[in-house]
Amino acid sequence: MNTIKHVFFDLDNTLWDFRKNAKFALKELYIKYDVENRYGFTFDEFHPFYHDSNEGLWALIRDKKITKEELRARRFKDAFDQLGIDNDALAKIFEEEYMETITNYNEVVDGAMELLDYLKPNYTLHIITNGFIEVSKRKIETSELKGYFDTVTYADEIKILKPDPRIFSLAMEKSEAKKEESIYIGDDWIADAVGAKAYGMSAIFFDRLDENFSMDNVPTIKHLDEVRNYL
Numbered sequence: 001m002n003t004i005k006h007v008f009f010d011l012d013n014t015l016w017d018f019r020k021n022a023k024f025a026l027k028e029l030y031i032k033y034d035v036e037n038r039y040g041f042t043f044d045e046f047h048p049f050y051h052d053s054n055e056g057l058w059a060l061i062r063d064k065k066i067t068k069e070e071l072r073a074r075r076f077k078d079a080f081d082q083l084g085i086d087n088d089a090l091a092k093i094f095e096e097e098y099m100e101t102i103t104n105y106n107e108v109v110d111g112a113m114e115l116l117d118y119l120k121p122n123y124t125l126h127i128i129t130n131g132f133i134e135v136s137k138r139k140i141e142t143s144e145l146k147g148y149f150d151t152v153t154y155a156d157e158i159k160i161l162k163p164d165p166r167i168f169s170l171a172m173e174k175s176e177a178k179k180e181e182s183i184y185i186g187d188d189w190i191a192d193a194v195g196a197k198a199y200g201m202s203a204i205f206f207d208r209l210d211e212n213f214s215m216d217n218v219p220t221i222k223h224l225d226e227v228r229n230y231l
């Protein structure tokens with residue numbers, strides 16, 4: 001019997017298509033600051049360097065080796081450095097304008113709205129995000145996601161990130177949900193699937209990048225449509 005009453009979602013890349021929106025925003029800045037003409041690299045040449053820099057730094061944050069401020073200071077600088085673009089001021093401008101620019105783009109993950117419409121009549125929906133609080137709020141309130149969620153728990157509220165159990169515990173308090181009646185759906189194996197499971201919730205791993213991690217009793221899906229097989 002399905003005893004689940006509350007469905008908790010990760011935000012970035014589970015519902016809000018961070019990778020797609022980030023790429024649009026970066027391309028806008030790349031053109032605005034004429035980087036291709038000034039340094040000879042196309043946007044498509046630049047982008048993998050930024051992607052690797054950003055992903056690597058987020059992994060270090062998760063492992064508590066650096067702070068979010070260090071990530072913000074380094075992600076563009078490291079990517080530019082690797083391409084031999086020696087312009088720290090430009091890296092700083094990219095970081096400053098990136099967070100604003102990304103909010104011009106609001107695409108949700110393929111299948112997100114169909115899934116939320118399917119779940120909404122039967123479950124109470126929530127979000128738990130590790131993203132920056134002010135940015136995450138805007139993503140929810142200015143996109144199609146607005147109006148679907150009873151609670152949103154921002155890791156920034158207590159400066160503790162998923163997979164730390166305290167963030168899941170805070171989400172239970174805010175939502176007045178019991179963990180036995182709750183399921184968590186997210187695209188990060190450690191922060192989302194392993195974190196929620198260790199805390200005692202059910203979990204579904206949304207394996208968008210074909211990482212193929214697996215654990216007993218944690219179903220893996222490749223598209224949000226497949227959540228319907230479990231809820």
Ligand SMILES: [Mg+2]
Nearest residue numbers: 010012013187
């Ligand atoms: Mg995510």
